[in-house]
Amino acid sequence: MTKQIHLNGFIQNSPSPHSMGLWKHEKDQGVNHNHLSYWTETAKILERGKFDAMFIADVLGTYSVYGNSHEAAAQHAVQLPAHDPLSPISAMAAVTEHLGFAPTISATYAQPYALARQLSTLDHLTEGRVAWNVVTSYLESEAVNLGLSGRLPKELRYDRADEFLEVVYKLWEHSWKDDAVVYDRETDTFAHPEKVRLIKHEGEFFNVPGPHLVEPSPQRTPVLFQAGASPKGRNFAAKHAEAVFTKNHSLDALKAYVADIRKRTQEQGRYPEDVLIFPMILPIIGSTEEEAYTKYEDLTNHVSYEGTASLLSGHTGIDFSQYDPDQYIENIETEAVQGNLDMYTKDPNKKWTLREAIKNHGLGNGTVKFIGTPEQIADRIEEWAIESDVDGFNIAQTYSPETFREFVDFVVPELQKRGIYRTEYEGKTLRENMFGKGRTHLPRNHPARNLGSLQSN
Ligand SMILES: Cc1cc2nc3c(=O)[nH]c(=O)nc-3n(C[C@H](O)[C@H](O)[C@H](O)COP(=O)(O)O)c2cc1C
Numbered sequence: 001m002t003k004q005i006h007l008n009g010f011i012q013n014s015p016s017p018h019s020m021g022l023w024k025h026e027k028d029q030g031v032n033h034n035h036l037s038y039w040t041e042t043a044k045i046l047e048r049g050k051f052d053a054m055f056i057a058d059v060l061g062t063y064s065v066y067g068n069s070h071e072a073a074a075q076h077a078v079q080l081p082a083h084d085p086l087s088p089i090s091a092m093a094a095v096t097e098h099l100g101f102a103p104t105i106s107a108t109y110a111q112p113y114a115l116a117r118q119l120s121t122l123d124h125l126t127e128g129r130v131a132w133n134v135v136t137s138y139l140e141s142e143a144v145n146l147g148l149s150g151r152l153p154k155e156l157r158y159d160r161a162d163e164f165l166e167v168v169y170k171l172w173e174h175s176w177k178d179d180a181v182v183y184d185r186e187t188d189t190f191a192h193p194e195k196v197r198l199i200k201h202e203g204e205f206f207n208v209p210g211p212h213l214v215e216p217s218p219q220r221t222p223v224l225f226q227a228g229a230s231p232k233g234r235n236f237a238a239k240h241a242e243a244v245f246t247k248n249h250s251l252d253a254l255k256a257y258v259a260d261i262r263k264r265t266q267e268q269g270r271y272p273e274d275v276l277i278f279p280m281i282l283p284i285i286g287s288t289e290e291e292a293y294t295k296y297e298d299l300t301n302h303v304s305y306e307g308t309a310s311l312l313s314g315h316t317g318i319d320f321s322q323y324d325p326d327q328y329i330e331n332i333e334t335e336a337v338q339g340n341l342d343m344y345t346k347d348p349n350k351k352w353t354l355r356e357a358i359k360n361h362g363l364g365n366g367t368v369k370f371i372g373t374p375e376q377i378a379d380r381i382e383e384w385a386i387e388s389d390v391d392g393f394n395i396a397q398t399y400s401p402e403t404f405r406e407f408v409d410f411v412v413p414e415l416q417k418r419g420i421y422r423t424e425y426e427g428k429t430l431r432e433n434m435f436g437k438g439r440t441h442l443p444r445n446h447p448a449r450n451l452g453s454l455q456s457n
Contacts, residue, residue, distance in 0.1 A: 002419045005385050006392030009046045009404055012057040013083035018365045019398045021304030023077050028399035036091045042401040043092035046099055049408030050422050052433055053100030056085040061141030063314035067321040076307025093126040100430030102131035102225050107161035109146045113208050116171040119222050120214035128218030128429030133225040136161050138336040154335055158232045163203045169448035170199035172221045175212035221442050223430050229339025238264035243276040245394050247367045254279050254388045276391035282364030284371040285406050292371045299398045303362030312361050315340035325355040364396035374410040
C-alpha cells in the first residue's frame with residue numbers, strides 16, 4: 001500500500017505565534033485569538049482538511065532573555081499575549097466530530113493530580129479526541145513566576161517529568177476499573193467503591209494517594225505528544241511519546257533525527273511504529289512558482305527583526321541584543337531548547353550569522369519552508385515522507401488561519417489525488433485516527449500499562 005501521511009496544525013493562543021510580526025499582515029486573523037469564533041473557524045478548516053489534530057503550543061512566561069527584558073516581546077507580540085491553551089477546546093469540539101486537540105502543558109510546573117483531572121475531563125467532553133504535548137519548559141521567566149527561584153537544570157526537569165508521567169499513568173490507567181461505574185439505582189450504587197482504587201504514589205517529587213477524580217474517559221490516557229531534542233529529551237520521548245515533533249531545515253538532519261528516535265524507541269522495548277514522527281513545515285503556496293516566491297518576499301517583509309531576535313534569544317538562551325547582526329552564532333550547551341541552537345550551529349552546509357538566522361527564524365520558527373505550487377509542495381511532502389521515513393507533517397502558519405485554509409484548499413486535494421492522504425477519518429477517537437481503528441487505548445507494551453504492583457485494566 002502507498003505510504004499514508006498524517007497532518008497536524010500548529011498554533012498557539014497568541015497572535016502570529018510562530019511567525020514574528022505577521023499579525024500586521026492584512027490576511028492575518030490571529031489577533032482575534034481572544035474570540036471563540038477564531039478557534040471554531042480554525043478547527044473547522046483543519047477538520048475539512050482531515051487533520052489528525054490541532055497542536056496548541058504554549059509557554060507560561062515571557063521571552064525576556066533579549067536585553068534581559070520582556071519589552072521587545074511585548075512590542076512585537078512575541079508569543080505575548082499568551083492566553084490559556086485549554087480554554088478554546090470544548091468550543092472547538094462542539095463544532096467538529098473527528099479533529100483532535102493537543103494542548104501543551106508543562107510537566108515542570110503543573111501538578112499531576114490536577115492535570116490528570118483536566119485532561120480526563122476534556123477527553124470526556126471531546127469523546128476521546130485529546131492529546132497532551134508534554135514539555136519541560138525552557139524559559140527562566142516561567143520558573144520565577146511559578147514559585148521557583150530559577151529554572152531547574154534540564155536533567156532534573158526531565159527526571160521530574162518522568163515521575164510526573166508515572167503518577168498520571170497510575171491515575172488514568174489504574175485507579176478506576178473499567179466496570180467501576182454502574183449507575184445502579186436498585187442497589188443505590190453509582191460506582192463500586194472497591195473498583196475506585198487508591199494509587200498510593202510515593203516518589204522523589206510527588207506523593208499522590210489518589211484516587212483519580214474522574215471516571216475512565218474514552219482514551220483513558222490522552223495521546224502523548226513530545227518534542228524534546230536533547231539526548232535526555234529524546235530518551236524521554238522514546239520511552240513515553242506516541243508522536244514526536246521536530247523542526248529541521250534539511251532532509252539530511254531530519255533523516256538522522258528519525259533514525260535516532262527509531263533506535264531509541266526500540267531500546268525502550270517498544271516498536272518503532274509506536275512513535276509517529278512529525279517534522280514541521282511552513283507551506284507558502286502560489287498558483288505559479290513565481291507567485292509563491294513573490295509571496296515569500298512579502299511575508300518576509302512583514303517579519304519583525306527585533307521580535308525574532310527576542311524569540312530566538314528565548315529559544316536558545318542567548319541574549320542576541322549583545323550580538324552584531326553579522327556575527328556568527330556559536331554553539332553552547334543550552335538550558336533552553338538545544339534543537340533551536342543546533343539548527344544554526346551544527347548545520348554541515350553553512351555557518352549562520354545572526355542576521356541570516358533571524359531571517360530564517362522569523363517565519364515558522366525557522367522550520368523548512370516548502371515554497372511553490374500545490375503540486376510542487378505535494379512533491380516535496382512525498383519526497384520528505386518517503387526519504388526520511390516520517391509519518392506526517394506538522395503544518396506551521398504565517399498568517400492565521402489563512403495559511404491552513406490555503407493548504408487545505410490546494411495541497412490536501414493534491415495529496416489525496418496521489419493516494420497518500422486520507423479522504424475520510426478512520427476512527428472516532430484521536431488515537432484511532434493516528435494508529436488505526438480499534439486502537440483507542442495505549443498499547444500493552446507502553447510503560448503506562450505496566451506499572452509493577454498496579455494491575456492493568
Ligand atoms: C515542534 C515543536 C514544538 C514545541 N512546542 C513547545 C511548546 O509549545 N512549549 C514549550 O515549552 N516547548 C515546546 N517545544 C520545546 C520542547 O518540547 C522541549 O521542551 C524543549 O525542546 C527543551 O528540551 P530539549 O532541549 O530536550 O529539546 C517545542 C519543540 C518543537 C520542536
